[in-house]
Amino acid sequence: MEKALLLVGKVDDIESYQILVNCNYCSINFDGKGDRDTFYEDVAAAFANNIVQARIPVCVGICNGLRINPEGCHERISKLEEDFARKFSEKVCAKLQSINPFGSIPVSVAEN
Numbered sequence: 878m879e880k881a882l883l884l885v886g887k888v889d890d891i892e893s894y895q896i897l898v899n900c901n902y903c904s905i906n907f908d909g910k911g912d913r914d915t916f917y918e919d920v921a922a923a924f925a926n927n928i929v930q931a932r933i934p935v936c937v938g939i940c941n942g943l944r945i946n947p948e949g950c951h952e953r954i955s956k957l958e959e960d961f962a963r964k965f966s967e968k969v970c971a972k973l974q975s976i977n978p979f980g981s982i983p984v985s986v987a988e989n
Contacts, residue, residue, distance in 0.1 A: 879898075880938055881898045881927075881931070881936070881937045882897040883895070883896055883966055884897060884902075884939075884940050884944050884951075885939065885944075885957050885961075886942045886944055887956070891908055892906065892957060893906055895944055896969075898927055898933075899933075903923065905920050917964065917965055918968065920965075921965070921969045921972040922972050922976075926976070937966065941956045
């Protein structure tokens, strides 16, 4: 089974949210302005669609305190509050299960 990794963390006051599926990744930042729940809903939908488009069975894992930097290398960053990281990963998995009701893509969450 392949892995889809959710990479989350903070750089200064900006929260970083990324997904890595195979060799492709998508990155979105949250600056604290606006509603966090709305942001999570939108990003969870985008990330779930990214997983479905890969058309492979996946295990969804989350790495708190890690990101792919603009140069394409992974780097350690400050961790998000655990509640935020857990809530975000749960939203992504729930969204994935809702757009994939027949279960052709197994989903499980493994934390770092």
